[in-house]
Amino acid sequence: MRAAYLVEPSADNPVDAITVGDLPAPATPPDWVRVDVRAGALNMHDLWTLRGVGTRRQAGPHVIGSDAAGVADGRDVVVYPVLPIAPNGRTVPHATLLPDAGHGVLAEHVVVPAHHLVPKPADLTWAEAACLPTAWLTAYRMLFTRAAVAPGQVVLVQGAGGGVATAAVGLAVAAGATVVVTSRSPAKRERALALGATVALDSDARVPELADVVVETVGPATFAHSVRSTRAGGTIVVCGGTSGFTAQLDLPRLFAREITVHGSTMGTLDEFRALVAFVDTHRIRPTVDSTVDLADIRVQAGRMLAGTAFGKLCVSIT
Ligand SMILES: NC(=O)c1ccc[n+]([C@@H]2O[C@H](COP(=O)([O-])OP(=O)(O)OC[C@H]3O[C@@H](n4cnc5c(N)ncnc54)[C@H](OP(=O)(O)O)[C@@H]3O)[C@@H](O)[C@H]2O)c1
Incomplete structure (x- = not known):
């Protein structure tokens, strides 16, 4: 073969x-x-x-x-x-x-x-x-199991062009969230808007509204921005570090805003079945x-x- x-x-x-x-x-x-x-x-x-x-x-x-x-x-x-x-x-x-x-x-x-x-x-x-099996399953678990995203919440997705990131945009939009993305590339920002993101910013730009949930796959290049962009009581979910594996953490902001940081990896078989059903029901491509x-x-x-x-x-x- x-x-x-x-x-x-x-x-x-x-x-x-x-x-x-x-x-x-x-x-x-x-x-x-x-x-x-x-x-x-x-x-x-x-x-x-x-x-x-x-x-x-x-x-x-x-x-x-x-x-x-x-x-x-x-x-x-x-x-x-x-x-x-x-x-x-x-x-x-x-x-x-x-x-x-x-x-x-x-x-x-x-x-x-x-x-x-x-x-x-x-x-x-x-x-x-x-x-679906890796990037989309990972995004599904990050959003729905780890961060419990609800309709109307603001979700910030870093590095909009990525496999996990595009999945997170598609899933969060279908779930009724308001999605903000960042990307280094103007062309990728345009494409993220076409996927249903409401706002697309250059990496490191100030967000118009602090996020309830941040989908973090990029690592040190965006992590400080993720912490700055999370509302009090909000959640950052991390599944990877494309730009490296050691990030600086602004501890006062973390504890003063009572931000939760979750790690997340892949997903269970039940989550995979739920993802496939969600994609089918919402006709997401x-x-x-x-x-x-x-x-x-x-x-x-x-x-x-x-x-x-x-x-x-x-x-x-x-
Ligand atoms: N834990 C798990 O189960 C799991 C599962 C899947 C993936 N992952 C991890 O998640 C990460 C993303 O995976 P992926 O498949 O989505 O990767 P990918 O498709 O290659 O996307 C990576 C994105 O990261 C952004 N990026 C890279 N370097 C950057 C920098 N220096 N500054 C700002 N943005 C940067 C880029 O966004 P822009 O060009 O738009 O700025 C790029 O589109 C990887 O580290 C991967 O190992 C983990």
Whole structure:
């Protein structure tokens, strides 16, 4: 089967660490099913894996990718990407992404536990459906589980062009929130307004109204602005740090305004089912920056590294 995989990580050149070639199709364990993948999407996690960071090395080729939509037993499905087994063997709620357990999905075929399959919303293209498992699930949990966003609240989304950020805008708008975004790019700010954001600001610009909830994926480049822009009693939810992992915290502002900071990672299977139903009910279409054939996946990885995309970078696998 055709697959995108890693043989030797490269800290300096993760894009060139991707090989596209033929690998043997995986065997299907009992109670697992084979999915014929139609489309996949890339995530920052894949770049970290390609750099050799945060993933236990696997013997032999390591198929990358957490996001897939495809066909299993004649049904159109999206794949829930989290296995409950941590690398140390313990069972914990959000433990291991499929690729980190040797089941990367950017390949013609992938095997997953049967209960990981959720029907694909009929309106979505394969690429749009493939956006849901990681970025959209993460945004869903950040907004609805961790921050309990309510209609009428003000949600600030930092770094509007990102995969998680575009998901957060789409979900928060559908939930009836007023959405404010920041982006370094005027073109991305325009596109965020077209997704339903009410206000789009340059990074670091003063917000017109302090936010009830801040969706923070960028890290140190925006974190001080996130704290400055949160109302008293408001919530900042953090799922990543694209610009780095060490941020300064204005402690007086944090305690004087009684701001809550939550970490958030991926989501449960129930949250994934709820996300897919929410997207279907509200007829939301995930924002796809571009889709290329799997053979050209390095182009997508390069775009992710450059930070030029607006929305998800997808591959088609047919
Ligand atoms: N914990 C989890 O479960 C989980 C799941 C998914 C992702 N993540 C993490 O969340 C983060 C975002 O992921 P993603 O897939 O959304 O990434 P992405 O699509 O590559 O988006 C990153 C965005 O960050 C902004 N950005 C990057 N550098 C910046 C800088 N120096 N200053 C201001 N803005 C900057 C850019 O926004 P503009 O160009 O619009 O300014 C860019 O669009 C990553 O760190 C990822 O690892 C975590």
